[in-house]
Amino acid sequence: MKSNSTDAAVAIQVDKSLIPLTVIDPSSGWVALKLGELWEYRELLYFLTWREIKVRYKQTALGAAWAIIQPLFTMLVFSLFFGRLAKVPSDGIPYPLFTLAGLIPWTFFSNGLTQSSNSLVSSANLISKVYFPRLTIPLSAVLSGVVDFAISFILLVGMMAFYRQAPPLRCLYLPAFFFMAFVTALGVGLWLSALNVEYRDVRYTVPFLTQFWMFATPIAYPSSMLHGIWRTLYGLNPMVGVVEGFRWALLGTNTAPGPMIAVSSIASVLILVGGVFYFRRMEKTFADVV
Amino acid sequence: MSDIAIRVENLGKQYRIGALQKNGGHYTYKSLRDSIASAASAPFRAARALMGRNDSETNHDEDTIWALKDVSFDVKHGDIVGVIGRNGAGKSTLLKILSRITEPTTGHIEIRGRVGSLLEVGTGFHPELTGRDNVYLNGSILGMKNAEIAKNFDAIVAFAEVEKFIDTPVKHYSSGMYLRLAFAVAAHLQTEILIVDEVLAVGDIGFQRKCLGKMGEVAKQGRTVLFVSHNLPAISNLCVAGMLLDQGRLTDIGEISEIVRRYVTTSSADIHTDLSLRTDRKGIGLARFTEVSIHDLYGGEQACSASGETLAVRLHYRSSRDEPLRNCRVSLSLHDMFGQVLFLCSTELTSSETVNLPSSGIVQFTIPRLPLTEGQYSTTVFLEVDREVQDWIENASKLNVVDGDFYGSGRLYPPGWKGKGVLVDHSWSILTGSLACLTHTR
Numbered sequence: 025m026k027s028n029s030t031d032a033a034v035a036i037q038v039d040k041s042l043i044p045l046t047v048i049d050p051s052s053g054w055v056a057l058k059l060g061e062l063w064e065y066r067e068l069l070y071f072l073t074w075r076e077i078k079v080r081y082k083q084t085a086l087g088a089a090w091a092i093i094q095p096l097f098t099m100l101v102f103s104l105f106f107g108r109l110a111k112v113p114s115d116g117i118p119y120p121l122f123t124l125a126g127l128i129p130w131t132f133f134s135n136g137l138t139q140s141s142n143s144l145v146s147s148a149n150l151i152s153k154v155y156f157p158r159l160t161i162p163l164s165a166v167l168s169g170v171v172d173f174a175i176s177f178i179l180l181v182g183m184m185a186f187y188r189q190a191p192p193l194r195c196l197y198l199p200a201f202f203f204m205a206f207v208t209a210l211g212v213g214l215w216l217s218a219l220n221v222e223y224r225d226v227r228y229t230v231p232f233l234t235q236f237w238m239f240a241t242p243i244a245y246p247s248s249m250l251h252g253i254w255r256t257l258y259g260l261n262p263m264v265g266v267v268e269g270f271r272w273a274l275l276g277t278n279t280a281p282g283p284m285i286a287v288s289s290i291a292s293v294l295i296l297v298g299g300v301f302y303f304r305r306m307e308k309t310f311a312d313v314v
Numbered sequence: 315m316s317d318i319a320i321r322v323e324n325l326g327k328q329y330r331i332g333a334l335q336k337n338g339g340h341y342t343y344k345s346l347r348d349s350i351a352s353a354a355s356a357p358f359r360a361a362r363a364l365m366g367r368n369d370s371e372t373n374h375d376e377d378t379i380w381a382l383k384d385v386s387f388d389v390k391h392g393d394i395v396g397v398i399g400r401n402g403a404g405k406s407t408l409l410k411i412l413s414r415i416t417e418p419t420t421g422h423i424e425i426r427g428r429v430g431s432l433l434e435v436g437t438g439f440h441p442e443l444t445g446r447d448n449v450y451l452n453g454s455i456l457g458m459k460n461a462e463i464a465k466n467f468d469a470i471v472a473f474a475e476v477e478k479f480i481d482t483p484v485k486h487y488s489s490g491m492y493l494r495l496a497f498a499v500a501a502h503l504q505t506e507i508l509i510v511d512e513v514l515a516v517g518d519i520g521f522q523r524k525c526l527g528k529m530g531e532v533a534k535q536g537r538t539v540l541f542v543s544h545n546l547p548a549i550s551n552l553c554v555a556g557m558l559l560d561q562g563r564l565t566d567i568g569e570i571s572e573i574v575r576r577y578v579t580t581s582s583a584d585i586h587t588d589l590s591l592r593t594d595r596k597g598i599g600l601a602r603f604t605e606v607s608i609h610d611l612y613g614g615e616q617a618c619s620a621s622g623e624t625l626a627v628r629l630h631y632r633s634s635r636d637e638p639l640r641n642c643r644v645s646l647s648l649h650d651m652f653g654q655v656l657f658l659c660s661t662e663l664t665s666s667e668t669v670n671l672p673s674s675g676i677v678q679f680t681i682p683r684l685p686l687t688e689g690q691y692s693t694t695v696f697l698e699v700d701r702e703v704q705d706w707i708e709n710a711s712k713l714n715v716v717d718g719d720f721y722g723s724g725r726l727y728p729p730g731w732k733g734k735g736v737l738v739d740h741s742w743s744i745l746t747g748s749l750a751c752l753t754h755t756r
Contacts, residue, residue, distance in 0.1 A: 044426075044427065044428065045424060045425070045426050046414075046423075046424070046425040046426075046429065047422070047423065047424050047425075048411065048412075048414060048417070048418065048422070048423035048424075048425070049418075049421075049422055049423075050417055050418050050419055050420060050421070051417060067454050067459060067460050068454045068455060068457075070454075071450060071451050071454040071455070072451075074451075075438075075440055075443065075447075075451055078442075078443060078447065079440055079442050079443065082442040083442070149434075149437065149438075150437060150438050150455065151415075152410075152415065153415065153433045153434045153437045154413070154415065154431065154433070154437050154438075154455055154456065154457075155413050155414040155415050155429075155431065156455065156457070308416070308417040309417075311410065311415045311416040312329065312416055
């Protein structure tokens, strides 16, 4: 311990000319994104994500099995009501598999969205006591969901094996669609988390939002029920592109990337870019308001 | 000018308090409905609020306060500067701005060096995680690199004296162990500039000494430290220079002993505490406290009261109606700096009849022999009329106590025990062996 402290003292003496200079000025209006700073704090991002993952299933009896239970039961309910009773078409795929391929990315998205929109408020003590790029908080909330996604993906693989559905080679495109879900969840999460700091109404809005959004996304039904220009416009909901992309890549449905998925990817990027800018703009007031 | 570590020019920080007052003194979160309601009358303002525009120019003065105003100073590399001032003087705001937690409204700051800020110990500690996990997590939150934490890990654990429990979730720790571990991480932060707020007030006395020792060690390493505390002896020992803040303004800067002396003697705010603008109060508010003032045996005003002397605390109140207040209950309680109640004085305890009060006036509580040791205490005042709480203000005013001869023995309280607990009358006797046996067998 002793030697450490003397080392540090020496280091400070030597480094005096190289000492970083920080300038603090009041900012106004739109501010720079400072993504470089986010990179500097990547270790913190790692630790925050790791904390979320480690803590998530602490003191639960079923633990990480919850990541599977959630989509599994939704799949069962959907298969019974929409598949069996309402006879909703499923693009020629067994209905349970059809809906599960949508539910897996959807669950990642809706959990990521919910977690990140509450993340700033639940980290209020961090925000008011320590400085670090605030972006790390909602980002780590979404990132921590990746593990749940990976676990629930096993369920999807199991179901595909059960229905003897071999994945086509184009399943290599899957990460791209997953990335799109990630971008959308983070983008919406940034908007909502920043709004949530000032307007606690967001907390009550999020459950509705995810519910409505779920039915506005082709999870229980195929997007092929829409035609022509309507189908392309439907892509304005980025999750449409994600879900249909997943089905195309894994189950070989007839929803190859086209205008609809192009619209979805543009929409998801716009949501994220807008979210980052809005977040950065509101960031300076977080510590005072939260 | 490379020997300047921190340069602050014309720093100001404005807070909006309008929303607080309009809601009857209770802080409420702004809800979307409020914004929509005001949007009906002033669409542009609400739209700008939603976009986070700082429309301070358009605000009236009564809606905003300057937590800091026109603060300018330089701190040289290696200086240990104590920041002192009363609650609400702007100390914490200053530290928050320097640590970049919040942005200033005006001014310019240049900081040379990595800044480590310890505004709280154990920030980000998660009860479910083990001590080891929390050290890494907390360290990275404070801005340490992973390698740096790994290098100091053993020293941190040894300093906290929790070797045996390092792989136990911290929710099973005693509060002392928890705080020791939290401080130990913070103490190993190796930045050129350290900003420290009151974190020394943790743990038992032995550990507090150890913390102070560690801070002294830090000071000797040539690092720059900005240190806020109410612990004046600690500040005097550790710091070379001092800064005195009063109501958001930097009133004095200089050698620490001089600043401490000035702080103790500039006292008018210590005698009279104006309560009329306080918003953090509970109760209906038809009758309200307006002021707390501190007096001695003869009614003279005093800024510091001595242990064992007579203390008179006057609670000034005013009712919005002209009629007398029936069936009242007035109380005054004293708390230590941790908010722990030490004792309560109440009209109800000392008299068997109900109390009727004039519509406005003063209730004086007299404590014939003040049973408190040297330190700073706070009061909570309470007024009830006809079983309805009218006014209730926690942390209403400060009470400064200096050492005095409570027991009339010519001796003062032992150092290190100051500010802890209350003084009570007691006697002692030495029992012979047989009597001691008797008491044991009973």
